[in-house]
Amino acid sequence: MAERIVTDGIIEQLRELAGESDVLADESMSLHTTFRVGGKAAAFVLVRDEACLRAVSEYVSSEKIPYFLAGNGSNLLVSENGYDGVILKLAGEFEEIKIEGTRITAGAAASIIRTAAVAADNGLTGLEFASGIPGSVGGAVYMNAGAYGGEIADVITEAFTPEGAIKKQDLELSYRSSVFKKNGRVITGAVFELQQGEEAAIREKMEELKSKRLEKQPLEYPSAGSTFKRPEGNFAGKLIMEAGLSGFSVGDACVSEKHCGFVINKGNATADDVYKLICLVRDKVKEHSGITLEPEVIMLGDFEKL
Numbered sequence: 356m357a358e359r360i361v362t363d364g365i366i367e368q369l370r371e372l373a374g375e376s377d378v379l380a381d382e383s384m385s386l387h388t389t390f391r392v393g394g395k396a397a398a399f400v401l402v403r404d405e406a407c408l409r410a411v412s413e414y415v416s417s418e419k420i421p422y423f424l425a426g427n428g429s430n431l432l433v434s435e436n437g438y439d440g441v442i443l444k445l446a447g448e449f450e451e452i453k454i455e456g457t458r459i460t461a462g463a464a465a466s467i468i469r470t471a472a473v474a475a476d477n478g479l480t481g482l483e484f485a486s487g488i489p490g491s492v493g494g495a496v497y498m499n500a501g502a503y504g505g506e507i508a509d510v511i512t513e514a515f516t517p518e519g520a521i522k523k524q525d526l527e528l529s530y531r532s533s534v535f536k537k538n539g540r541v542i543t544g545a546v547f548e549l550q551q552g553e554e555a556a557i558r559e560k561m562e563e564l565k566s567k568r569l570e571k572q573p574l575e576y577p578s579a580g581s582t583f584k585r586p587e588g589n590f591a592g593k594l595i596m597e598a599g600l601s602g603f604s605v606g607d608a609c610v611s612e613k614h615c616g617f618v619i620n621k622g623n624a625t626a627d628d629v630y631k632l633i634c635l636v637r638d639k640v641k642e643h644s645g646i647t648l649e650p651e652v653i654m655l656g657d658f659e660k661l
């Protein structure tokens with residue numbers, strides 16, 4: 356058996372830096388992803404403040420230990436073989452949300468749904484589109500998350516990292532992408548500039564979007580939302596349906612019949628099932644339409660090239 360990178364000594368050192376109870380060894384990532392699948396992270400560390408983030412980042416970098424920053428795991432597929440490295444998840448002070456006039460400053464670990472709710476409570480409009488996106492602020496900025504005609508790029512003014520703030524014009528926000536996909540920096544928070552609005556109208560809009568989601572999306576099953584990016588001038592779900600793949604499955608991983616753009620976990624799917632299904636759907640859609648679908652879901656760990 357290959358030697359493990361993350362040894363007991365490393366776990367001990369991480370516990371010194373982050374606190375005994377905030378470092379979990381061999382933690383199943385099925386508990387931390389909305390797909391509810393995935394192997395074990397050799398170390399899973401909750402990072403509750405800037406000092407801990409600095410200490411842990413310096414340690415893993417200096418020891419060349421692989422690490423990955425997880426948000427809410429709502430766009431994440433972790434290999435069945437797990438991840439022999441350190442998965443960091445921000446918590447504690449990174450969950451704070453502050454309001455100053457029409458500006459909201461949210462920590463990267465704050466839920467984007469809660470941030471949108473706080474905006475509504477304060478009569479601020481602009482984040483309604485995010486009210487059904489089950490990610491963190493960090494994950495939403497990283498992905499430039501969007502829905503129903505709105506996206507993070509419409510409201511963000513800057514993002515924070517341990518190396519300093521990055522202004523909107525340097526965030527390189529485009530469809531489901533940001534500069535963080537290139538620079539690998541940790542997002543610690545973001546500022547959203549909203550507009551004063553009518554609380555009742557904001558809530559009405561949020562309710563309307565919620566009903567649309569409930570009607571169109573298989574929210575009763577674990578998933579990572581849309582599995583594939585929207586191809587230019589088309590829709591992934593439509594192409595998948597036209598390729599005859601509605602309900603197509605590998606094990607308990609299944610193309611939702613309610614919304615073909617969603618791969619869902621019908622109960623006991625494994626990460627391997629999900630991955631194989633994603634590859635089969637990609638190949639069959641390519642065969643049928645000539646269009647290559649690109650996964651939107653972020654994959655972590657080793658996956659056999661299929």
Ligand SMILES: Cc1cc2nc3c(=O)[nH]c(=O)nc-3n(C[C@H](O)[C@H](O)[C@H](O)COP(=O)(O)OP(=O)(O)OC[C@H]3O[C@@H](n4cnc5c(N)ncnc54)[C@H](O)[C@@H]3O)c2cc1C
Nearest residue numbers: 426427428429430490491493494495500501502542579580
């Ligand atoms: C039911 C459902 C519906 C969804 N609907 C939508 C939708 O309408 N629109 C949409 O855009 N998405 C949607 N998604 C997908 C997902 O919620 C978004 O992509 C979300 O932004 C991911 O955030 P997260 O915190 O869960 O990130 P994760 O899934 O944990 O991570 C995603 C990526 O972000 C990176 N990341 C996370 N936090 C940080 C940080 N602090 N610093 C640096 N990098 C970080 C991770 O390293 C990873 O590469 C949906 C998902 C589900 C399950």
